[in-house]
Amino acid sequence: MGDKASAHTGAAGRATTADRPSSVRNVVLVGHSGSGKTTLTEALALTAGAVNRAGRVEDGGTISDYDEIEHRQQRSVQLSLVPLEWDGYKINLLDTPGYADFVGELRAGLRAADAALFVVSAAQESGAVAGATRAVWEECAAVGMPRAIVVTHLETARTGYEELTEVCGSLFGGDDPDAVLPLYLPQYGTPGPDGHAPVTGLAGLLSQKIYDYSSGERKEAPPDPGQASLIGEARNRLIEGIIAESEDETLMDRYLAGDDIDVATLVDDLEKAVARGTFHPVLAAAPAAPGARQGLGTVELLELITGGFPTPLEPECPQVTTPQGAPRPRISCDPDGPLVAEVVKTASDPYVGRISLVRVFSGTLRPDETVHVSGHGLADPGHEDQDLHEADERVGALSVPFGKQQRPLGRVVAGDLACVAKLTRAETGDTLSSKDDPLLMEPWPMPDPLLPLAVQAHSKADEDRLSQGLSRLVAEDPTMRLEQNRATHQVVLWCLGEAHADVALERLRSRYGVQVDVVPHKVALRETFGDSSAGRGRHVKQSGGHGQYAICEIEVEPLPPGSGIEFVDKVVGGAVPRQFIPSVEKGVRAQAARGVVAGYPLVDVRVTLRDGKAHSVDSSDAAFQTAGALALREAAGDTRIHLLEPVAEVQVLVSDEYVGPVMSDLSGRRGRVVGTEQAPGSRTLVRAEVPEIEIGRYAVDLRSISHGTGRFSRSYARHEPMPPQVADRVRDLNGNGR
Template identity: 35%
Template sequence: MSYNTESIRNIALAGHAGSGKTTLFEALLHAGGVIQSQGSVERGTTQSDTDAQEKARGHSIDSCIAGIDRGGCHINLIDTAGYDDFRGGTLSAFAAVETVMVVVNAVNGIEHGTRRMMEHARTRGLARVLVVNKIDFEGAHLGALVEALREEFGPECLPVNLPAQGGKRVLDCFFHTEGTTDFSSLATAHQRILDQVVEINEATMGAYLDQGEAALSREQLHDAFEQCLREGHLVPICFASSRSGAGVTELLDIADRLLPNPAEGNPPPFRNGEDEAITVNADPAQHVIADVFKIVNDPFVGKLGIFRVWQGTVRRDAQLLVDDGRKPFRVGHLLRPNAKNHVEIEQAVPGDIAAVAKVEEIHYDAVLHDAHEEDRIHLAPMRFPQPMFGLALEPKHKGQEQKLANALARLAEEDPCLRMEHHKELNETVLRGLSELHLKVTLERMRERYGVEVVTHPPRIAYRETIATKAEGHHRHKKQTGGAGQFGEVFLRVEPLDRGAGFEFVDAVKGGVIPGTFLPAIEKGVRQAMERGAVAGYPLQDLRVTVYDGKYHPVDSKEVAFVSAGKKAFLDAVGKARPIVLEPIVDVEVAIPESDVGDVTGGLAGKRARILGTDSRRGGELLIKAQAPLAELTDYPTELKAMTGGRGRYSLDLSHYEPVPAPVQKQLSEAWRPKLEED
C-alpha cells in the first residue's frame, strides 16, 4: 500500500506492567486485519513477545513495531515494555511517535508506571491518550477511575467514548449524544469534551457561541481536537477490553479521525552543532533527515537500524550518510519492521518508520541524511535513567574474553540503558543496568544468543573524587640519558567547580614560557591523573585546572616531558586542595503494602537513607520516596522481597554525588594505598 505523510499515525503503547499493552497490541492488529487470530501472552504466541526471555517471563522486554493499513490510514503501532527495568526501549520509541497511548488497568487503576509514562510523554511534547483497558473485568469501577485520572493528571482528561452494557460495548461521545452507558450521560460527556475542544482557538469558539455545534464541521472539530492534543489542552480517555475486543475498533477509528499525523505533531527537538534549535520540514522533496531510534542484532539479517524519517524520502538504492561520516552507504534493502517479519519496500516518506540492514556504523540516535550540510544535526537526546546497578564479569571458560567483549558490545548497542565499563587497574569488566533483573535478563540473552557464559561478582561502587578548595602545584621533569634529554616544567592551579560541572582546562600562560604546542600534552597528563584518582583510586571530576607558568628547553623539551610534568604538578596541587571522595546518591521509590511501612522505612534509615515523603495509593499501597547512597543498596532486592513477602517493588535513578562520611573515605583510601605504593 502506498500512502503519504498525512495518512500516517505513529503511536506508542506504554504504561504500567500488567496493564494489558501486549494483548491490546494483538487486538488492534487483529481488528486492523494484520493477523487472523490473536496470540496469547500466556502461550507465548503474540506478535510482540518473540524473544525467548519474553516468552519465559510472560512480559515484554523490547519494543515491537507493526503496521496497520485501514481505509487509507497507515498506523505505525509500537508495543513497549511496562517494567521499569526495561524502560530504555520504551523511551527510545517515544522519539519516533506523535502520540503515546498510556494503557491503564481498569481494576488496578493508576499505578507507578502510569504516572511515569504520562510525565515522559508530556515533557517530550507528545499527544497523550489514556486507554482504560480490561473494562469488563470484575472489580473495575470505571466512573471512580475517570475521576481519579482527572484528579491525578488534570481536568483536561475527558472521555471521548464510554463503556456500555457492562463493558461489552463502547459508545462514541465526541460526535454523538444519544445512547445509554454504564456511567455518566452520553450527552453530558459530549458537552464536556466539546466545550474543552472549541475553546482552544478564537475562530472555533466564536462560531460555536454564535451558531452552536451545528456550525462546526467535522474537519473543524478535528483541527481543534488535534491542536488541543498538541498543546496538552486535552488528554482523551478511551475505554477498551483487549480480551473481548470491545472498544478496539473504536481506538483505530480515533487514531484515523482525530490523532495527529506527522505534519501536525509538535516539531521534533532537533538541534545543530551550536546546540541551537532548528526546524525540519515534513516535505518529501527536501534533503533526507532520519533518526535511528532502535538497533536490533538480528540473527538472520544482521544488524538492523530502525529509523523514523523526519524529512525527505528514503529510497531503495539511495546513498545515505551516518552523522558526520564522509563515506556513504547504499540502501540495498529498505525494510518496514512488521512484528515478526520485515517487509521490503521501495521508499519511506516523512513520518514513516523503516529500517536498513548490515550497516555497521549505524548506532542508536544516529542521524541519517543525504547532504553534508546536515552533518551536525541531531535530535535532542532522550533523558534516560542512569544505569546504576553493576556486575563485574569474566568468561566462565578461558579464551572467550574477546567473544565476551563482542557479545556485550552487541547487547549494549540495542539498549541505551546498558553501559559497559573496563577498569584497567583491576582488569575488571563491569556491565551496568537499571536493576538486578535488567542485568539478569541481559546475561541470559548473551548465553542464548552468543553462547557466552560468565562468572559474576559485585563491582566496585562508582565513587568519584574531587577537591574542596583552591591550591597550586608545580613539577619540573628533567631527565638526561646520555643523548637528548627530557625537560618540562609546569605551574598550575586547581579549583573546585559546582557538583556535576565536569572538568575545565584553562591556558593562562603568558609570554610564551610554554609554547602552545605543549599545552595538549599537559592536559593529557592532567587527564591521566584524573582518571587514576588521587585519594582512593577513583576518577576526579568537578574541577578547573589553570596552567599559568612554566619553562621549556628548545632542545630537550618534548611532549612526553610535559605529559609527566602536567600529571605530577596536578597531583601536587590536588594533594593540597583537600581532596574528597564522592559517592552516588540515588532517588529511591519503593511501592509496598501499607502494612509493611514500618519495616521498610526502618530498613532504609539503616542504610543512611533520607525519607522524603510517602504517598498513599489505591488498594492499600504506599509509595515511599527517599534518597540513599548506592553503596548501601547492593542487597536491597533480596531484603525488600523478604520484608514484603515479594509484594514490594522499587526503582532507582541517579540523583547526585555527595561526599562520603569521613570513616568511609579513610577506609577507601587505606584500601587503595597498597596499590599506590606498588605502582
C-alpha cells in the first residue's frame, strides 16, 4: 500500500480475462456528482499502462468515451466498466453516476463489486459528504462491504485534507472515528498566483517516506526534519487504529509497552482489517500533469486495491433457488462449480445490438454455449412478456469494453465481469445458469420510481413504435416502471427524478426513433353525491318511422366509501316492463362510468328505480338505456356533487435536522402528519396522509428540501372528498364551472 516494494507491470491496455478468482479485484467507485470519479478512473488507467500519456487507447479513443446523452448532459448517467491490470492482478473498476436520479446504476455497481472506493472532493463544501454518499456508505456497511476513501481536487481545495478526514471519520466511522484514518498526508509546493498550493507528493505514515510526484513519476525520498515532525502524530494515531483492529491481541500490549511494531506486521494487519470491512483508510489522489506518466497517489491506490481489497472468493455469494422458488445450497466462487451469472446492466448498441454486462458468481461462462435465462418476470405476475424470462438462449461473443472497442474473451471465470452480446431475452437482474440445472439468484434492492411522466406518441408513426421502445427502456433500467393507467387512459413512465426522465426521453428518440410528447399527469379522481336527489329521464322521439319511447324516475342517495354503484328495482304495477329494467341499470352504470359533472367515474351511490312509462311499440332496450343515463344526469343537477381524490399513505425517512421543513412542506400539500418515530442514524420516519394530486413532484421536491438525504414511499389509502375550492379549479380545467 505504498509502504511495500512495488513490482508492478502495466498492462499497456491488454485487458485479458483472469485465470483464477484470486487474481481479480472488483471495485465500485462511489461519490457525489462532480467528485472526480471518472477523472480518477482515467488516472488509474494511465498509471496501470492501459492508456498512453495523452489518455488514448490503441483505437484512438479514451476509456471514458461518453455516449451522446452524457456529452449533452455533461455528467455520467450510466455504469461503466474499465478493466486494468496491475502487478499480476486484473482490476475491474466500476465507475458509477453520482447524481441521485441514476441510483439504479449505482446499485448495479454495488452488486457487481466486492469493495467500494468512496470519492470525496476537497473542492466541495465538507457538508456535501453527508448527503446521498452517507446513505450508500450505510448500505455497504449493512452487508460488510470493504470501503476506502479517496480525496480528490486537493489543488482547488475549499476544505483542508486534515479537516476532511476528520469529517469522514465522524460521518463514516460511527461510534469509532478511528476506524477512518489517513494512510498518507499530502505534501504541498509553493502557492501559485491564485493562492492554491500544488500537491507535489505524499508522506507515507507507516513507511515514513516521501513519495514525490513532482517529476511526473513516483520517487521515494526520506522526510526532512520538518516533514518528520508532522508525520509523527498522525502516524501514532494510525498505528493505534490498526492495532485496535488486529486479530493479534498481544500487539496492543506490546505497543503500549514501548515495543516498535515492524512495518510489515502493521501493513499485514491493515490489509486484513480493510478486507474485513472494519477499517477504512483515507488516501489522496490527483490526475497526472500533462505529459506525466503517473497521477499523484495512483500507485498507492492500486496497491491498496490489490493488497487490501478482498478477492471474489471471500464475500458470500447471493442465495439461489430454482426458478420455481425451491431453495438450493449456497453457491461458492468456484470456476468448476455450476454456472451462475447475473446481468447487472443492459445496454443497446446501434451496431452490435443488446449488450449485457454480466458478473459470473460461479462456474465458467464460454461463448456459443446455451444457457438458461431466469428472471423477475416469474416472481412478478404483472410483468409483460413473462415467458421471455424463462427460456434457453445461446451466449454470443464475450468481451471487455475498452474505449470504443469490445475486446474478445475466450471465457469468463467465477468472480470476473464481461460483456455478453445478443442476449435478446435477458433483462437487467436476470440470472444465467446451466440449461440442465436452472437457478435463480435473489434480486438486489432497487428504489421505487416515484416521479410520473405521462407520454403520448407525437405522430402515428411514433405510435406504432412507442410500445416496443418503452418496453425496451424498462427492460434495460429496472428503476423505471411502465404503467398503462386504465382509470386515466394514460401511458405513464415512472422515473426517479427529472434527469432520469430526460434521459429516458432522449433514449427513446435517439436509440429507438420514437418521438413522444409529455402531457400533464392525471390523478384518478372520482365523483359522488353529497345528498340524496331524484331525477327523471325522458327519451321520446317520433320521426315518422319506428320511434323511441322510455321514461324512468330514479332516486339517488350517497353510500359509505367503497360501496361502488348499487342499483335497486322498486317499480310496482309494471310501469317499466321487466325486460327493460336491466336496460335502465345498464344506462345508469354507463353514465356513472362517464361521470356526471367533471368526467370522472361516479361511485358510492344507491340508485333506486321508482317509476316509469313504456310504449308497446316504440320502447326498446336502447331507449331505456338512454333514459336511465338522462335520469342520473338530472339527479346530479339538483344536488351537490363531491369530487373524490385519492389519498396516499406517505412515509418519509429524513435526517433529524430536516424534520421541521419536511413536516411544514407536507402541511402545505394538504397533508396530515399522523405520527413520527426515531430511526437509526439520527433520522426520523414521518408518517402522513397526503392527497396524491399534491405529491406528483414530491420525489424532486423532497430531494431539494432534505439536501439529498430524504427518502419516501407511498401507497394508496382511500378516496376522500376534495375541498370545494380545489374541486372548483378541477371543474374549471374540465370546462365545467358547476
